[in-house]
Amino acid sequence: QLVESGGRLVQPGGSLRLSCVVSGFTVTTYEMNWVRQAPGKGLQWVSYTTGSGDTKAYADSVQGRFIISSDNAKNSLYLQMDSLRVDDTAIYYCVTTELWWGRGTLVTVSS
Amino acid sequence: DIQMTQSPSTLSASVGERVTITCRASQSIGKYLAWYQQKPGRAPKLLIYQASRLETGVPSRFSGSGSGTEFTLTISSLQPDDFATYYCHQCYSYWTFGQGTKVELK
Numbered sequence: 001q002l003v004e005s006g007g008r009l010v011q012p013g014g015s016l017r018l019s020c021v022v023s024g025f026t027v028t029t030y031e032m033n034w035v036r037q038a039p040g041k042g043l044q045w046v047s048y049t050t051g052s053g054d055t056k057a058y059a060d061s062v063q064g065r066f067i068i069s070s071d072n073a074k075n076s077l078y079l080q081m082d083s084l085r086v087d088d089t090a091i092y093y094c095v096t097t098e099l100w101w102g103r104g105t106l107v108t109v110s111s
Numbered sequence: 112d113i114q115m116t117q118s119p120s121t122l123s124a125s126v127g128e129r130v131t132i133t134c135r136a137s138q139s140i141g142k143y144l145a146w147y148q149q150k151p152g153r154a155p156k157l158l159i160y161q162a163s164r165l166e167t168g169v170p171s172r173f174s175g176s177g178s179g180t181e182f183t184l185t186i187s188s189l190q191p192d193d194f195a196t197y198y199c200h201q202c203y204s205y206w207t208f209g210q211g212t213k214v215e216l217k
Contacts, residue, residue: 033206043155043198045206057205093154097202099145101154 002094007105014084014109020077020094020102028052028072031097034079036090037104046092047079062088084109113137117199117209123217130186132212134199139179143203146175146184149211150195158197159184189214 006018018034034046047068048057056068067080077094084107091104114137124130134144142162147155157166159175162182172187186193194216199209 035206042211043200043208045208048205099157099160099202101157103154 002096002100002102004092004094004102004105007092007107009108009110010084011111012084012086012109015080015082016084016107018079018081018092018094018105018107020079022075022077025096026051026072027070027075027077032068032070032077033095033097034068034077035093035095035101036088036107037093038087038090041090044090049077081107086110113140113201113204113207115199115201115207115209117212119212120210121213121215123215124189125217126189126191128189128217130189130193130214132184132197132199134177134182134184134209136180136182136201136203140201140203142178143201144175144177144182145200145202146173147198147200148193148195149198155198186214 001023002020004020010016028051030051033048035043036046037043046059046062047066049068065083069078086109089109091106093104094102116135118133144162146159148158149155158169158173162177163175174185176183194214197212201207
């Protein structure tokens, strides 16, 4: 099971950290992704990490602003989001490479 | 980046009809393709993985085929619960998704 949290209303230029608490497996032994979906739009991959964290990747649209990480002790995946823009508004899902999805958390960037 | 072109964007069909959705990759992705169903306010639901493997619990009226660059999702007999939006998803090289196909009642 994957449960995301941390989404809320934030002003443009602000920061937010999303969390994804994992149960049933150890987060650092799985490759993990963040995927987002803007209101009324399709799915967009955001970021990827190996279980060890030695390889990470980001979509061009978030490169340099978002950081993916994981914590074995808390069995959680994170997405640190800085310099947020209006077009970052979306539901953010954490997803394993086995295609297990969480229910998502809504991030709204607006003044 | 691998681009995924999904068609049609909207499909009008009746209950009982056979429905086909196509997805084309900009380069070969082998069988690294999944299909999802999504309903409003819900997370995507995995239907098919590895192009043709049916996810546990998914009705057998759903099937997937293809490899390389051309893929198809078929619903053999459309049911009332199947009216939704469908997405293809390549997981060969990072991830990209098709634009989605909304299946609506004719």
